[in-house]
Amino acid sequence: MNRLASETSPYLLQHAHNPVDWFPWGDEALAKARDEDKPILVSIGYSACHWCHVMERESFENEQIAKIMNERFVCIKVDREERPDVDAVYMEAVQAMGVQGGWPLNVFLMPDARPFYGLTYAPPQNWANLMVGVRQAFDENRDELLRSAEGFAEHLNTSESTRFQLQTAEPVYAQETVETMYRKLATRFDTELGGTGRAPKFPMPSIYTFLLRYADLTGDPSAFQQLTLTLNRMALGGIYDQLGGGFARYSTDKHWFAPHFEKMLYDNAQLLTLYSEAFAMTGSALYRFTVYHTIEFLERELLSPDGGFYSALDADSEGIEGKFYTWSADELQSILGDDYDWFAQLYTITPEGNWDIGHGHGRTNILHRTETNPAFADQLGWTAAELNERLTTAKEKLLAVRSQRVRPGLDDKLLCSWNGLALKGLVSAYRVFNEPEFLSMALRLAFFIKQKLTDGRNGGRLWHSYKTGPDGVGRARQLGFLEDYAAVIDGYVALYQATFADEWLTEADRLTQYVLAHFNDPDEPLLFFTDKSGEELIARKKELFDNVIPASNSIMAQNLYTLSLLLERPEYAERVDQMLGLIQPLLDNEVNYLTNWASLYTLRVRPTAEIAIVGPDAQEFRRDIDAKFFPNKVLAGTDSRSSLPLLAQRGPIDGQTAIYVCYNRACQLPVTSVAAMWEQVG
Numbered sequence: 182m183n184r185l186a187s188e189t190s191p192y193l194l195q196h197a198h199n200p201v202d203w204f205p206w207g208d209e210a211l212a213k214a215r216d217e218d219k220p221i222l223v224s225i226g227y228s229a230c231h232w233c234h235v236m237e238r239e240s241f242e243n244e245q246i247a248k249i250m251n252e253r254f255v256c257i258k259v260d261r262e263e264r265p266d267v268d269a270v271y272m273e274a275v276q277a278m279g280v281q282g283g284w285p286l287n288v289f290l291m292p293d294a295r296p297f298y299g300l301t302y303a304p305p306q307n308w309a310n311l312m313v314g315v316r317q318a319f320d321e322n323r324d325e326l327l328r329s330a331e332g333f334a335e336h337l338n339t340s341e342s343t344r345f346q347l348q349t350a351e352p353v354y355a356q357e358t359v360e361t362m363y364r365k366l367a368t369r370f371d372t373e374l375g376g377t378g379r380a381p382k383f384p385m386p387s388i389y390t391f392l393l394r395y396a397d398l399t400g401d402p403s404a405f406q407q408l409t410l411t412l413n414r415m416a417l418g419g420i421y422d423q424l425g426g427g428f429a430r431y432s433t434d435k436h437w438f439a440p441h442f443e444k445m446l447y448d449n450a451q452l453l454t455l456y457s458e459a460f461a462m463t464g465s466a467l468y469r470f471t472v473y474h475t476i477e478f479l480e481r482e483l484l485s486p487d488g489g490f491y492s493a494l495d496a497d498s499e500g501i502e503g504k505f506y507t508w509s510a511d512e513l514q515s516i517l518g519d520d521y522d523w524f525a526q527l528y529t530i531t532p533e534g535n536w537d538i539g540h541g542h543g544r545t546n547i548l549h550r551t552e553t554n555p556a557f558a559d560q561l562g563w564t565a566a567e568l569n570e571r572l573t574t575a576k577e578k579l580l581a582v583r584s585q586r587v588r589p590g591l592d593d594k595l596l597c598s599w600n601g602l603a604l605k606g607l608v609s610a611y612r613v614f615n616e617p618e619f620l621s622m623a624l625r626l627a628f629f630i631k632q633k634l635t636d637g638r639n640g641g642r643l644w645h646s647y648k649t650g651p652d653g654v655g656r657a658r659q660l661g662f663l664e665d666y667a668a669v670i671d672g673y674v675a676l677y678q679a680t681f682a683d684e685w686l687t688e689a690d691r692l693t694q695y696v697l698a699h700f701n702d703p704d705e706p707l708l709f710f711t712d713k714s715g716e717e718l719i720a721r722k723k724e725l726f727d728n729v730i731p732a733s734n735s736i737m738a739q740n741l742y743t744l745s746l747l748l749e750r751p752e753y754a755e756r757v758d759q760m761l762g763l764i765q766p767l768l769d770n771e772v773n774y775l776t777n778w779a780s781l782y783t784l785r786v787r788p789t790a791e792i793a794i795v796g797p798d799a800q801e802f803r804r805d806i807d808a809k810f811f812p813n814k815v816l817a818g819t820d821s822r823s824s825l826p827l828l829a830q831r832g833p834i835d836g837q838t839a840i841y842v843c844y845n846r847a848c849q850l851p852v853t854s855v856a857a858m859w860e861q862v863g
Contacts, residue, residue, distance in 0.1 A: 184209075189648040189658070190260040191592045192228040196237060200247035203258045206267055214255040214292040220319045221290040222250065222312075225259040225268050228592040229430075229443035229493040231502055232302045233285045238500075239305040246309045253316035254289075261286070262492060262596060263646050265662060266711050269722050274333050275299035289315050294719050295330035337720035342705050345767060349705065352762040354785045356398065362772040362779050363395050363404060369773060374435055375411035377773075381441070383431040384415060386451040387731045387777040393458055394783040394812055412459055416471045419549035422506060423528065424576055424583065426478030428452055429496075438549050439536055442503040442589070443496040446483060446599045447730050449475055450490075453606030457613040461810035467553055472610050476619065479603070485595060487633060487655060488625035489647065490603050495590035503538060505589050507545040508579075510534070516582055520575050527557055527572075595647040597634045597661055600626060601668025602730070608675040612807040620679065627676055630669055631688065633657060642695060642712070643669060660715045663708055663724065666696045667736035674743050679807075681799060681818040683825065690748060693740060697756075706759035707734050725764075731777035734760065739781050746791050746815045749826035749846070761785070784813050788844040790862055793827045794818035796838025805855040811862070 184204050186197040196203055204210035206223075214221045224241075226233035240246050250256050261268035261284065271288040274296040281301075288299035303311060319326060341347065366388070369377040376382040389408055396404040415421060418437030420429050428448050429440030453472055460468040483491045498505040510532045514521045527550060529535060534544025552560075558568040604626050611619035634644045634657055643661030650656060673689035676682070700708040702723075710724050710733060724732045738760045745753035764778050772779050792814055794802050799818040806816065817827040831851075833839050839851040840858045849861050 185258060189646075189650060189656070190228075190263045190594060191590070192226060192233075192260040192262070193258055195228060195234075196241060196258050199237065199241045200244050200251075201241050201256050202247075202251045203256050206257055206259050206264055210255055210257050211294060214290075214294075217255070218292055219255050220253070220292065220316065221257060221294065222254040223257045223259060223267075223271060223288045223290060225261050225271065225286040225288070226284045227260060227262050227493070228590065229445065229495045230284045231441065231443070231496045232283075234495075234497060236285050236302055236308075240303075240308045243305060246305060246312070249309055249312045253312060262592075263594065263659060265664065266715070266718060266722070269710065269724070270337060270718050270720050271296055271299065273722070274337060277333055277336050291327065291330045295334045297326045297330040297333065334719055337722075340705070341707065341723050341725050342763065347763050347766060349759055350762045350765070352758055352765050352782075352785070354782065356786050358765075358769070359395060359398065359779070359783050359786055360401075362768060362782075363392075363399075363401070365770075366391070366772050366776070366779075367403070367407070370407050371435065372407065372410070375407070375414040375437065376435075380435045381431045381433050382420075382435060382437060383729055384420070384428060384448055384452060385729060385776075386448075386455045387727045387780065389455055390458070391776040391780045391783065393455075393462060393810070394780050397462070397810065397812060398783055398786060408459065409463065409465070412456065412465075413467060413553070416456075416467055417550040417553070419547040421471070422478065423548040423550065424506075424579055425482070426474035426476075427482070428475070439547060440503075441496055442506055444478075444482075444494040446479075446490050446492050446596075447602055449479060450599060450602035450606040451730070453603075454609040457606075457609040458810060458812070461613045461808065466555075469614070472614065473616075476607070476610060476622070480622065482591075484622075485593070485649075487595075487647075487649075488622075488629040489595040489600050489633070490626070492592040492594055492596055492599060494588075495592075498587045498589045501538060501540070501542055503536075503545075503547070504542075505583065505586050507536065507538065507547055509545055512582075513546070513579075516578050517575055520571060523561060523571075524575050527552070593648070595629075595634075597630065597643050597645050597647075597665040598668045598730075598733075600630055600634070601665065601670075601672045604630070604672030605668070605675050608672065608679050612675075612679050615804050615808075623676060623679075627673065627685065630672075634661075634665075634669075640695060641691060642699075642714075643692070660712050662712070662715075663696065663700050663710045663733040663737065664730070666692050666700075667733040667740060670696075670740045670744075671736055674740060674747070677747075678816040679803075681794075681803070681820075683823065686744075686747060686825070689740070690744060690750075693744060693753070696737065706756055706763060708737060726771075726774040727777040728774075735775070735777040735781065738778070742781065742784075742789075743815055746789060747817055747825070747827060757781075787813060790814040791827055791843040791846070792816050792858070793831055793841040793843070794838065795822075795828060795831050795841070796820065796833035796836075798838035802838055802840060802855055806858070809859075814862075 182197050185193040188205050259267050272282050276282050283301045288296050290296050392404045392408040414437045420432045420437045420440045427444050430443050430445050431441050433439045456468045456472045496502045528548040530546045534546050536547045538545050554568055555565050558565045607619050607623035633647050636642050643665045644657035645659040645661045645665055647657045670689045670692050673685045677686040699712045707723050710722050738757050741753040742757045768775050797820050799820050819828050837853045841851045842849050842861045852858055
């Protein structure tokens with residue numbers, strides 16, 4: 182075994198038996214490179230990454246290739262999920278080299294950790310030849326490599342504001358600007374199959390969150406149509422596990438049919454929020470089912486005994502991608518019997534298989550649909566209830582068989598940021614569907630974050646990762662990043678608005694103050710990704726662009742805005758205006774990569790309703806309010822009295838629960854019914 186055997190990351194442990202003399206990222210490896218004047222290979226991946234496994238089997242388990250690597254380089258393995266700071270620095274460097282980013286990410290560094298060359302996957306012979314060639318270049322053309330490394334290091338240390346020519350300015354909030362953003366984004370829509378662009382297709386929840394808010398602001402039917410088309414196709418497609426629930430990371434084709442089968446917590450967490458909000462807008466039974474079914478998946482397959490959620494399920498089982506999730510027609514027929522024909526029609530099963538599993542393993546079937554239950558029931562002349570009953574029975578049979586298969590690998594580390602997203606997702610589902618079990622899971626998760634991922638000895642800062650070791654003891658490690666604080670604060674603020682328990686709002690504000698003290702840049706409003714107390718890399722980066730997970734700065738901006746209203750902290754609102762003012766030129770031109778920022782901007786076009794509920798029916802009123810899609814609001818409540826700014830000096834009216842609606846801290850007369858409140862809101 183190599184040095185990775187003492188690590189806790191499942192991804193690093195997967196490489197612990199490689200003949201490569203891997204180091205984890207840290208002082209030992211970096212010092213060895215400096216002392217021995219050796220170039221460094223940093224290989225970055227994650228446990229659910231299919232091509233990471235392929236490269237391991239082909240190259241890192243190969244004795245001859247490992248010998249070349251060990252002799253010529255200091256080799257470092259990095260789990261990108263455990264060290265997103267390291268990944269971000271070297272991913273940007275490789276992209277600056279003109280290489281399309283992805284994982285596995287392999288980057289060659291000078292002994293001082295400055296990058297000079299990088300690539301993603303390479304076949305074994307190409308990889309072996311590359312290792313020899315890179316070391317030869319290091320020995321014979323070092324001056325040239327040094328110049329390259331200096332250039333890339335200079336690029337990495339150029340601020341985002343300088344690179345994109347951003348200047349602090351007052352934002353101008355206008356509906357016309359939002360409409361321009363939407364029109365630019367719409368040029369990329371696939372209006373036939375949903376989503377954006379061509380294959381591969383990723384869920385990208387922040388895009389459709391923006392469409393929800395844009396449709397609510399403008400009433401534009403094209404936005405609503407694209408939103409529902411995409412959410413319908415994703416929920417019915419192969420990207421969604423039609424038997425067990427939960428979304429895969431992306432679809433390899435434009436039809437949402439053939440997924441890359443790994444399931445990530447961060448996708449499913451965000452999609453809980455998105456589908457819950459979409460249900461509140463549409464009342465779609467498909468969206469309701471998708472939320473409930475996805476939560477069942479999370480509870481069954483990713484929930485830890487501590488109440489937090491594990492990170493991911495692998496794409497592969499028994500070395501074959503998708504084997505756990507796919508079926509032969511004969512297998513389905515033997516299990517389902519008389520129910521096979523209609524089931525095969527609904528899920529487009531073919532005798533020869535509808536998908537080539539690849540690598541010489543033949544064809545199989547991915548379960549996917551194009552029609553909703555009511556439409557299919559009409560075709561068969563059944564009632565919707567009859568179809569649902571037969572479908573439930575068929576799925577139970579298939580799940581019983583599937584549960585006996587060799588399961589995909591589980592990445593059982595618990596990441597603070599992704600659990601923050603899961604907290605927000607569970608709370609969003611509870612607020613829309615009023616399902617007590619969703620709140621119970623959310624509260625248990627919130628207490629897990631507060632107890633296990635919060636460092637009570639050092640200012641209450643967050644840890645990034647938590648893992649139970651072989652001894653059964655759970656340990657937190659790695660100082661939290663901005664993504665951890667942003668996601669957890671967002672979850673806590675949502676939990677407060679669902680429960681009216683002050684402790685969650687207090688904790689959210691405490692973490693926010695920590696962020697402003699430890700991630701602040703005195704020269705501009707955007708926040709650094711790393712804590713000033715953390716490890717110093719060759720560059721200290723800022724996360725600006727929204728991706729499959731929104732940028733930590735955009736989530737934090739939303740947090741600051743919400744807290745500015747709930748806690749009457751004008752300095753938070755001022756910071757938000759500074760951030761949006763800086764970003765607005767990019768929003769005008771690059772909204773495709775800034776859709777979470779665009780959602781916040783959209784809310785700012787109109788004043789946000791500050792709704793205070795005081796009295797014995799506060800929770801009942803809150804449930805009625807949350808049942809309707811109305812994103813541009815903050816809620817505060819108490820059944821008696823509270824010192825929170827929105828609730829102070831306010832009480833029931835003649836013993837009846839009262840609702841106070843305010844805009845820009847100017848309040849209307851209190852009312853005693855939700856219907857009367859909606860009249861005030863308009």
